[in-house]
Amino acid sequence: MSPVVEKSLLIAAVAGFGATLLLRLVMNRRGNESWWPLAGGLSVVLLFLLMAVTARWLRESQGPFLTLYDILLSNLFSLTLVFLIAASLVPALRTATTIVLAFLGLLGIWSLNVAPDAVPLPATFDNPWLWLHVLSGKLFLGLCMLAAGTALLLLTRATRTDKAVRIPDTGADMDDAVWLTLSLAFVCHSFMLIAGAIWAHSAWGRYWAWDSLETWTFITWLAIALLLHARVTFRRMPASVGWSAVVVIFGLAVLTFFGVPFISIAPHKGVM
Amino acid sequence: MRSLLKTLASLRLTLVGLVWLILNAIAVSQWPDGAIPWLVLPLALLALNLLAAILVNRTFRLQSALLVFHVGLLGVLILVAAGVLVRFDGQIELVEGEHFDPAAVRPMSRGWLHPRRMQNVEFSQGPIEVRYVSGLRRDTTHSTLNMSDEGSSYTFGDRQGFSSHGYRFMTTPNKGFSVLLLWEDVDGNEGLGAVNFPSYPEFEWKQQNEWTTPSGEQLTLELDLGTGVPEDSAWTLNSDVEFELLVRNEEGETLALAPGDSLSIAGGRMTVADLRLWMGYRIDYDPFLSWLLAAAFLSLGALTVHVQQKFRAPRGATVNALGRQQEA
Numbered sequence: 001m002s003p004v005v006e007k008s009l010l011i012a013a014v015a016g017f018g019a020t021l022l023l024r025l026v027m028n029r030r031g032n033e034s035w036w037p038l039a040g041g042l043s044v045v046l047l048f049l050l051m052a053v054t055a056r057w058l059r060e061s062q063g064p065f066l067t068l069y070d071i072l073l074s075n076l077f078s079l080t081l082v083f084l085i086a087a088s089l090v091p092a093l094r095t096a097t098t099i100v101l102a103f104l105g106l107l108g109i110w111s112l113n114v115a116p117d118a119v120p121l122p123a124t125f126d127n128p129w130l131w132l133h134v135l136s137g138k139l140f141l142g143l144c145m146l147a148a149g150t151a152l153l154l155l156t157r158a159t160r161t162d163k164a165v166r167i168p169d170t171g172a173d174m175d176d177a178v179w180l181t182l183s184l185a186f187v188c189h190s191f192m193l194i195a196g197a198i199w200a201h202s203a204w205g206r207y208w209a210w211d212s213l214e215t216w217t218f219i220t221w222l223a224i225a226l227l228l229h230a231r232v233t234f235r236r237m238p239a240s241v242g243w244s245a246v247v248v249i250f251g252l253a254v255l256t257f258f259g260v261p262f263i264s265i266a267p268h269k270g271v272m
Numbered sequence: 273m274r275s276l277l278k279t280l281a282s283l284r285l286t287l288v289g290l291v292w293l294i295l296n297a298i299a300v301s302q303w304p305d306g307a308i309p310w311l312v313l314p315l316a317l318l319a320l321n322l323l324a325a326i327l328v329n330r331t332f333r334l335q336s337a338l339l340v341f342h343v344g345l346l347g348v349l350i351l352v353a354a355g356v357l358v359r360f361d362g363q364i365e366l367v368e369g370e371h372f373d374p375a376a377v378r379p380m381s382r383g384w385l386h387p388r389r390m391q392n393v394e395f396s397q398g399p400i401e402v403r404y405v406s407g408l409r410r411d412t413t414h415s416t417l418n419m420s421d422e423g424s425s426y427t428f429g430d431r432q433g434f435s436s437h438g439y440r441f442m443t444t445p446n447k448g449f450s451v452l453l454l455w456e457d458v459d460g461n462e463g464l465g466a467v468n469f470p471s472y473p474e475f476e477w478k479q480q481n482e483w484t485t486p487s488g489e490q491l492t493l494e495l496d497l498g499t500g501v502p503e504d505s506a507w508t509l510n511s512d513v514e515f516e517l518l519v520r521n522e523e524g525e526t527l528a529l530a531p532g533d534s535l536s537i538a539g540g541r542m543t544v545a546d547l548r549l550w551m552g553y554r555i556d557y558d559p560f561l562s563w564l565l566a567a568a569f570l571s572l573g574a575l576t577v578h579v580q581q582k583f584r585a586p587r588g589a590t591v592n593a594l595g596r597q598q599e600a
Contacts, residue, residue: 184579198565222293233287
């Protein structure tokens, strides 16, 4: 398939995010809490993204691993998939739909404005640990997005109650969902670090080299560990502080995924 | 003693250690060359804190998965530290037919307690072959090493390394041509040496190098391979190619030499003996890697079980992020 078809599929997916977001807002206004029309819209978007990723994969004869465009496109697919599955299984996560759709839409617009460059994957980079490293990374980012989206919603609802910061009605379930998804994200992040170290040892001879991406990924892991420990240490810590920290950690993860690899000169750098 | 342990096991100390480590890791992101000194103190504090917590923190006795996770994490810290103390990283370029000489290895980093066993490593470089697919994309690398003692050979490349006495040799993208020159001085003494040209095909456009003869004459050598790199078809890089060696002296006079040709220079005679390939290797040594991997996976497995238990806990007695049971 040609790059034009791939671009058209991406435009359709971004338009799909916009349409699903609009549907969500209209349903909200009418007090309709139903999830399945939104799930249907997201499934169509997912199909467009799957076709776009497949088209690129077939044309370049390699997975979307290296350039900023590759990373954006593949993460649009994986983040949508993670959200669709998780929100279908855990109703408390559906409350974050508006925030998640807005984020994915922005990511889609960004990807439309990035040159669809391709860089050959070096022979030493292509091993099964790369796959496990990338898959666990995408799962981490997806779960972190869910935690942050739900936390952000809790924050906006809590601040609306003017004086006292109070957890909203469905807040207990949502608060649980934030911490469970963040804990799962921590597991995935840990696996991503281990798989990445094994891959790096094979690909460029060292399991850890303190390049910018490795360092910032480690900082993200430490930040999650710090938050989980702080939550146990300071039992009376206001819930809003914890939620804010979850949002900050997601911001850090986004910066690490989409920023650091493309401004450093290390082996991890997007363009090699 | 116990009160000291309790102080050391404090969760507040954990937070201090983590914040300290995060700040120092941010510093490392700016100055990565000095990473280890920045990180030693906060990591040592966290290791001590973790050890004390494992010994006295009752939560760990109630949560076995959480305990195993933290024991594994402590194991990772200890094994990383041990690896840093004994590790070795280096580079070497070997020409086809050349014997491995540990003295020629360029060290990149060496731990204080590195056991220096490299002199036990013995082999010579056999044939090198690198395959490319259309579009000048490197496909597979095959490097053959001839074992000195066993008379056997070992072919490897790319993701597969060669290990001897704990040292792992990995091929790199850095490889190229090397011309073998025979030097005969005025007394009839002969010596054979190699001049490596820049990495090929990356620097196909400047296959040049300087060589100073044993008599002190400065020469510029340029490799002329006749044809360029085929970009639209598959090809194999090996030393079986036709070539000419362009030799330029300090006066700017240039002479083209074919294989077997000789050139008389002040103080001796240079003969073009052969064209070979050289391969750049990365060498690393860390005997604790397997144990480190085992500790990391043990820790990860325990963390997964712990989080799963948290999922399965009834709402009335949910387990928080670090495993403490709390009332709803």
